[in-house]
Amino acid sequence: MREIIYEMELSKKRVLLLKDKKIGFKVNKGRNKFITFDGYIDKLYPSIFTVKTIIDGKEIILSFSYSDVLTKNIMFFQKCFN
Numbered sequence: 001m002r003e004i005i006y007e008m009e010l011s012k013k014r015v016l017l018l019k020d021k022k023i024g025f026k027v028n029k030g031r032n033k034f035i036t037f038d039g040y041i042d043k044l045y046p047s048i049f050t051v052k053t054i055i056d057g058k059e060i061i062l063s064f065s066y067s068d069v070l071t072k073n074i075m076f077f078q079k080c081f082n
Contacts, residue, residue, distance in 0.1 A: 011069040014076075015041060015049050024077045025051065027064075 019041045026036045039053030042061065051062045068074045 007070055008066055011066040012044075015066065015069060016044060018076060019044060025053075026075045026077065028073045 022038060022040055024036060024038050026034055028034055037053050037055060039051045039062075042050045042052040048063045048065050051064065053060055053062065064074050
């Protein structure tokens, strides 16, 4: 039990370090379906965080839990932006 809480705190710290930086996201939508997009981690809450992105010309806010980071349902990657 303690180990899970420790890992969750690490996930929160990792997300906090990436806040307001433009990064790439890869999200597992299940059944071997992945979506990738660029965006910003916008706001942090105790159980979730929000991501701001532009899809099809519309600004969209998505929310994810820190357990999504822990289980690798969402992954972050750094890209070279011009």
